[in-house]
Amino acid sequence: MSILVFIEQRDGQLRPVSREAIGEAVRLAAALGGPVVGVCCAAADPGLAALGEAGADQVLFAQHEAFGTYDGAGYAAAVAEAVQRVAPSAVLFSASAMGKDLAPRVAARLGVGLASDCTMVVAEGDRLVATRPVFAGKAFQKVAFPLRPALLSLRPKVFAAAAVQVGRSALVEPIAFAWDASAPRAKVTGMTGAQGGRPDLTESEIVVSGGRGLKGPEHFALVEQLADALGATVGASRAVVDAGWRPHGEQVGQTGQVVSPKLYIAVGISGAIQHLAGMSSSRCIVAINKDPDAPIFKVADYGIVGDLFEILPALTAAVKQLH
Amino acid sequence: MLQVVCIKQVADTETRVKVAADGRTLDPAGVTWILNPYDEFAVEAALRLKEGLATGEVVVVSLGAAGVQTTLRNALAMGADRALHLRNDTPSPDALAVARCLADAIRPLSPGLVWFGKSAVDDDGAQVGAMVAELLGLPCVTVVAKFEHRGATAIVEREIEGGREVIEVALPAVLTTDKGLNEPRYASLKGIMGAKKKSIEERAVELGAPNLEVVSMQLPAPRAAGRIIGEGAAAVPELVRVLREEAKVI
Ligand SMILES: Cc1cc2nc3c(=O)[nH]c(=O)nc-3n(C[C@H](O)[C@H](O)[C@H](O)COP(=O)(O)OP(=O)(O)OC[C@H]3O[C@@H](n4cnc5c(N)ncnc54)[C@H](O)[C@@H]3O)c2cc1C
Ligand SMILES: Nc1ncnc2c1ncn2[C@@H]1O[C@H](COP(=O)(O)O)[C@@H](O)[C@H]1O
Numbered sequence: 001m002s003i004l005v006f007i008e009q010r011d012g013q014l015r016p017v018s019r020e021a022i023g024e025a026v027r028l029a030a031a032l033g034g035p036v037v038g039v040c041c042a043a044a045d046p047g048l049a050a051l052g053e054a055g056a057d058q059v060l061f062a063q064h065e066a067f068g069t070y071d072g073a074g075y076a077a078a079v080a081e082a083v084q085r086v087a088p089s090a091v092l093f094s095a096s097a098m099g100k101d102l103a104p105r106v107a108a109r110l111g112v113g114l115a116s117d118c119t120m121v122v123a124e125g126d127r128l129v130a131t132r133p134v135f136a137g138k139a140f141q142k143v144a145f146p147l148r149p150a151l152l153s154l155r156p157k158v159f160a161a162a163a164v165q166v167g168r169s170a171l172v173e174p175i176a177f178a179w180d181a182s183a184p185r186a187k188v189t190g191m192t193g194a195q196g197g198r199p200d201l202t203e204s205e206i207v208v209s210g211g212r213g214l215k216g217p218e219h220f221a222l223v224e225q226l227a228d229a230l231g232a233t234v235g236a237s238r239a240v241v242d243a244g245w246r247p248h249g250e251q252v253g254q255t256g257q258v259v260s261p262k263l264y265i266a267v268g269i270s271g272a273i274q275h276l277a278g279m280s281s282s283r284c285i286v287a288i289n290k291d292p293d294a295p296i297f298k299v300a301d302y303g304i305v306g307d308l309f310e311i312l313p314a315l316t317a318a319v320k321q322l323h
Numbered sequence: 324m325l326q327v328v329c330i331k332q333v334a335d336t337e338t339r340v341k342v343a344a345d346g347r348t349l350d351p352a353g354v355t356w357i358l359n360p361y362d363e364f365a366v367e368a369a370l371r372l373k374e375g376l377a378t379g380e381v382v383v384v385s386l387g388a389a390g391v392q393t394t395l396r397n398a399l400a401m402g403a404d405r406a407l408h409l410r411n412d413t414p415s416p417d418a419l420a421v422a423r424c425l426a427d428a429i430r431p432l433s434p435g436l437v438w439f440g441k442s443a444v445d446d447d448g449a450q451v452g453a454m455v456a457e458l459l460g461l462p463c464v465t466v467v468a469k470f471e472h473r474g475a476t477a478i479v480e481r482e483i484e485g486g487r488e489v490i491e492v493a494l495p496a497v498l499t500t501d502k503g504l505n506e507p508r509y510a511s512l513k514g515i516m517g518a519k520k521k522s523i524e525e526r527a528v529e530l531g532a533p534n535l536e537v538v539s540m541q542l543p544a545p546r547a548a549g550r551i552i553g554e555g556a557a558a559v560p561e562l563v564r565v566l567r568e569e570a571k572v573i
Binding site for chain 1: 334336337338339340342347349360361417418419422444445446447448449450451452453454455456457458462463464465466468478480481482483484485486487488489490491492493496501502503532533534535536537538539540541542543546548549550551552553554555556558559560562563565566567570572573
């Protein structure tokens, strides 16, 4: 049996998270057997054959002129059709904005369960067991799938892409599906508030987050400068988001984004339980805080006690010197 | 327009999670129960629309054990008109099973809008809203951070990587709400008194066979204690060294 992977594209560009999902599919296919098949929805082929280099054996291409932008209902119809066609043992999505929207729709269509935002997947015999954080990482669930196919969405930045096999290409095949684009629907009409340059919070390798210790929105320039020197993304505590210093999309924590970057730097953040929930699974945590008893130091691998207004500029300068 | 808001009762975000004796669910001992924070935005959005239109009805629906009635009562105190309690005592049922029950209960109400939170902060599933939309065959937008009603459609925005999608959605529709959509109101004293007179209809429901099986729930291994590198800007060179040489992250 095959493993089916939903391949994301936006504006005709394949999204890097899909290579992580293909990488995990390759590992699962080694245990469960069968080929790795992708399915991609797009208005024009975004270069699907090249996914062979990432490990896909075949890619089903669901083409529709309305697929120049994301359409949850249309994509779900196409992916459900792909599932009927290849009868996979598992279907993998990325737990990205698109994958989180699409996967439950497909699950409802197929009448099967979905394990969302998984951080580990193991094949035990021919059964899959997925690990997923609950309570924003305060606990982990292990879930199994009584029905086939098993549907899973994978947390970005947790699963490794497979080694690139230069020159290998995937077989691209069109797939027909039934979807009426003229029925009442949700139609993307544009984009707004594009934040320039910095990678997305949940997909970033490094996150530098600021809290109330920064004293005011104007001082976030210090956080941004460090973030830019590191090629990182800026995050924030809820206290500063609620104060209107930073946009909602930057909030890290139980009621914000849950992140697992390789490096998380918390600056002037006390480390409330709801904040810790959103970042404790980061590989390496650094805390900068003037209070040596701040709870953030309990989860930090490395800490500096002191005034962030002195430490941040020095750290930014030191990082710049590295490059 | 009749609007439905699906609300879930969850453990307070302050909760220190303990695993129950079954090894699979939250130990409820000592837990304070609250309305899922994302569902507050959903309730608020429905109330604002009703107030703006100066007509219509807001029905809150929750599936769960007897205790969820306190959360339904909270939503009634915020201003919802009536409540429907889908009674089932199964601890943490799977999303599709819940979605099927909700969809069956919502269908005969023919709502103009069905609101959900984007995710419940206990199971972090972020599934039920989109599943209900699919089961009802309604257009759906998830993670809505901005909403504007325009008669037969609504213009909404949803946060995606690197920006926000602007979406025109035909009504009736299903929307799931994100933080930033609005500032949820607190129940007024008048609201709390008034809620006592509003009706909560209780209806027993069956969940059917599970679609997902929780094998176990565990607490993460505590992070090994870290170390304080030093104090003030003088500690920066050592921090950079350990990040490069020990942790190998920069
Ligand atoms: C339902 C609910 C959900 C929540 N969800 C979230 C969530 O998702 N994410 C989240 O972050 N919070 C969340 N919270 C809020 C959380 O409880 C805390 O209030 C919040 O995280 C505190 O933010 P902070 O650390 O920036 O501020 P504070 O707790 O005020 O901490 C500021 C820190 O800065 C330090 N500091 C001050 N000056 C300096 C200086 N010059 N140099 C160095 N350090 C300095 C101080 O020592 C202090 O530790 C939630 C709360 C509730 C009730
Ligand atoms: N038992 C329930 N009763 C009513 N609504 C629910 C229930 N479970 C989930 N929901 C709704 O679905 C949303 C998403 O839940 P979840 O998919 O579990 O993260 C919640 O924010 C609620 O709006």
